[in-house]
Amino acid sequence: MEISYDCIYAVDWNVDIYPVANICTFPQESVDKVVDAMQSIQKKFLFGGNHMLCYYLGISQQEALHIKDYIENVDLPDGYKWSFGFFENEKQKLTLIIAVCELKTPFSDTIWQAFFEKDSFGNPSIGFSFRQGESEEPLTKYGEYRIQHKNNALVIEINGWLFAPTQINQLDIPNTQSITIRYVPICILEELYKPPFYQDLEVIVE
Structure with missing residues (x-):
């Protein structure tokens, strides 16, 4: 390019x-299910505090596709959606970003x-x-x-x-x-x- x-x-x-959805205002009956799903992936990750945002570090594109397929099957309450993206550091290592967004x-x-x-x-x-x-x-x-x-x-x-x-x-x-x-x-x-x-x-x- x-x-x-x-x-x-x-x-x-x-x-x-x-x-980004906030744990404190997210429908409480769904918090544990969604957060547990984001934290169950066996990769090094950073969680966004009260914000429902996860960074999965040092990941391949193939691994990212598997994680995306898994996470998308976790239902969210009405008014929210999953969103996905990539972050690439100066050493060209990929980070998968997943967020729960308010609609x-x-x-x-x-x-x-x-x-x-x-x-x-x-x-x-x-x-x-x-x-x-x-x-x-x-x-x-x-x-x-x-x-x-x-x-x-x-x-x-x-x-x-x-x-x-x-x-x-x-x-x-x-x-x-x-x-x-x-x-x-x-x-x-x-x-x-x-x-x-x-x-x-x-x-x-x-």
């Missing part, structure tokens, strides 16, 4: 932002233009803003959503791929609020990005 840090890429992303208050938008940022290890990070072209409305609504959920852990899904809070960086540049997502495996970058277009942003939006 050819990566340029000097151009805008035309993309077609469905972006959804969800609060009642998502923020959703379509992104048509994105770019790449370089992280501190020289690897590409996803970059985009909810300010697409001339429209300020999605950016304003996103800012309001962040304020509304300032006490929640938020995850981002792009075309079904989960990105955890530890990957997400908000750059609060006035009228932009650029978002970068770090430690993304190259296979996911290849799926999300199309070849670059060099036209004006307004042309891409049209």
Whole structure:
């Protein structure tokens, strides 16, 4: 994949932002079943405290598929869903991320233009803003959503791929609020990005 840090890429992303379920407010009759399922997998893991978010460390893609198949068979109460993604550290070791997301208050938008940022290890990070072209409305609504959920852990899904809070960086540049997502495996970058277009942003939006 050819990566340029000097151009805008035309993309077609469905972006959804969800609060991660909190053990304290999750339906109590289902807490033990769900948490036990997440903690029963025989891999080294980190659990997100009160947030129902798990990181399975040093995992292969094949192992991740087996875990995903297992976890998806664990029923969740109405109003919640499982979400899955990958984290890749600077040594190119994979971490599987699994979250229980609340469905009642998502923020959703379509992104048509994105770019790449370089992280501190020289690897590409996803970059985009909810300010697409001339429209300020999605950016304003996103800012309001962040304020509304300032006490929640938020995850981002792009075309079904989960990105955890530890990957997400908000750059609060006035009228932009650029978002970068770090430690993304190259296979996911290849799926999300199309070849670059060099036209004006307004042309891409049209």
